[in-house]
Amino acid sequence: MTALVRLENIEVTVRDKMILSIPSLEVLKGEVLGVMGPNGAGKSTLLKTLALLDPPSQGKIYYQEEQIFNTQAPLELRRKCAVALQQSLLLDTSVYQNVAIGLKLRKNKKSEINKKVAYWLDAFNITHLAKKNAHLLSGGEAQRVNLARAMVLEPEFLLLDEPFSALDFPTKLQLLKDFKQIMSQTGTTAVFISHDLMEIKYLTHRLAILMDGEIKQLAQTAAVLESPNEAATPFIGEWKAFLQ
Amino acid sequence: MDLLLEGLKQAFNMFINGDPEIWEITLRTLKVSFTAIFISMMIGIPAGIFLGLSRFPGRRILLVLINIGMGLPPVVAGLWITILLWRSGPLGDLALLFTPTAIILAQVIVSLPIVTGLTSTAFQQLDEKLLLQIKALGATKIQFFIILMKETKLAIFAAIIAGFGRVMAEVGAAMMVGGNIRGETRILTTSIVMEVSKGNFDVALALSFILMGIAFIITFTLTFLQQRKRRI
Known part of the structure; x- marks a missing residue:
């Protein structure tokens, strides 16, 4: 390798x-x-x-x-590169926006962002939390969002x-x-x-x-x-x- | 109680009947206050971000001076500006004394430390790891600051609300550097002081209701913007 x-x-x-x-x-x-x-x-x-x-x-x-x-x-x-730290450090916005943020910073197309975010929300079993404010999540949920935010960047x-x-x-x-x-x-x-x-x-x-x-x-x-x-x-x- | 009701009635009549002098004073108050808070925001927010995030020799002293500035008596600010702008003063050639520009200058001096200090405090409280995480998300420098401003939105709006409150309430410096000249530098606060000194409490109360109404509408709007989308 x-x-x-x-x-x-x-x-x-x-x-x-x-x-x-x-x-x-x-x-x-x-x-x-x-x-x-x-x-x-x-x-x-x-x-x-x-x-x-x-x-x-x-x-x-x-x-x-x-x-x-x-x-x-x-x-x-x-x-x-993508980084996920011990603290989830999510932004004061919805789970969806937190996962999408890296793609938005890279100026990806909206349709592409929607598709990728939906995929990774599903992969980490957090689709049902998409609209919830990230600061209201439990520790486990927040860490899933943290990992999804890193993985969505592929x-x-x-x-x-x-x-x-x-x-x-x-x-x-x-x-x-x-x-x-x-x-x-x-x-x-x-x-x-x-x-x-x-x-x-x-x-x-x-x-x-x-x-x-x-x-x-x-x-x-x-x-x-x-x-x-x-x-x-x-x-x-x-x-x-x-x-x- | 009768005096209060009379004042309220008079304020209503002044607006309904379109008293041109009241409209002119109110519009001048708004123009001067908005310009002052706009300048304070344009300088104070970037300065607060810089002070909050950077480390350099002399930073602490600068923060102490800003905190002192938050409690600066407006009359003292007015005195300094008057000395600076006085005909024989260092900036006397600009002929700004007893103009609305001088009032704006005074209001900027009293509101700028508030906007800068509160913004700086908000940025000092940010978790260092959050800054690292935002950088790790691939943010450019501009994107980095936009995200941080969104994260500190509550505190930045609080800084603007506090600064605006100071600007609207300011009277000592405005009186000193503006001179309360009819048709030129008279604003709501200086008019109230003048009417009280003349013993016209009903007119003073009427003007105070107008001032409070404006302050309420603007603070309500800023608070609404501050609290927007903080649900779910």
Whole structure:
């Protein structure tokens, strides 16, 4: 598989403090790459860098082998990515308008917007909420809207930052099932940040363990979970011990 | 009570009979107030957005000054403008003192900090992650600000309503820089002060009812626009 996004010698520093240091990282086309790590490990910074939202302090980003030179990534490249964060962060308007917003920003035709929004509302089982104000939704409903808003853009590259973490177990389980089905149908390349081993095992192909701004281990998800290396052992080990 | 009823009756008669002086004063009040609030919006909203979203050295001091400006006594604003526009003052050559433009200037000075300060507060309260999410949706810079303005619509309208209230209620500065000249700079608030000083309480009450009526209609309209589509 070829890389959709490649990072080379990336460093992010904030007030002389190193937040992220990644000599090399490839996100392969069609894969779901999981990222796990403790709080403050640099996961969200990595997501912002990969989503071309915040330029790194140093290093190169290649998108389909095209190097992004400018400090601000070109809009057309940014528009190939979609992001769903832990908080649903919906706008103060209807569910329909929230899902449609990205397409409107891209000046898609109205008929096309209607068609795509209807499709993704249905895919996430929220068609009945289309006219409801997004600020009146439950946590699970809001997160479905959040994911539909990202998926409706049919992104080449999807970035998810703990989108299921705030949900109760049955809602999370149902949404994970729906989401996995959608991901396998669309073949979207994704980076999935999570604290939850169950989510990581269920959704991702490869797993990167990020600690202190550095990738300590990167391999097939099963391999990392089965045999974490020395650096990743304290983090993964704690999880496994907890689950046993 | 009789005085109130008399005032109300007189206000009604003034409008029905089309008292030309009342119409002229009312129209001048509207023209001056709308121009002032329009200028305050054009400057105050972008300035408030900038102050709310950006970080630069001296920003906090600027915010303190704006907050002080919110409570600036209109008479003080009027005094400064009078000194600036006085014949021998730095802007004396413009010959603006005792003109409607001077009143507009005074009203802008008292309403601009309110519009700027309240807009800035609304933008400071926005979740940083929401800004990131909007950017991640693929918004251009202009689209980004349009979405944010829609999100802060309630607060921006509140800023305009508060600024407009200050403009409509302002009398000290208007009296000082406008001079309450009949046919030129007389507006409803200055007329009320003048009628009270003459002891014509019935006329003053009549004018106050007209002023309150205008303030009510405009505030009602702004509130209606503010609350539009906040259902479901």
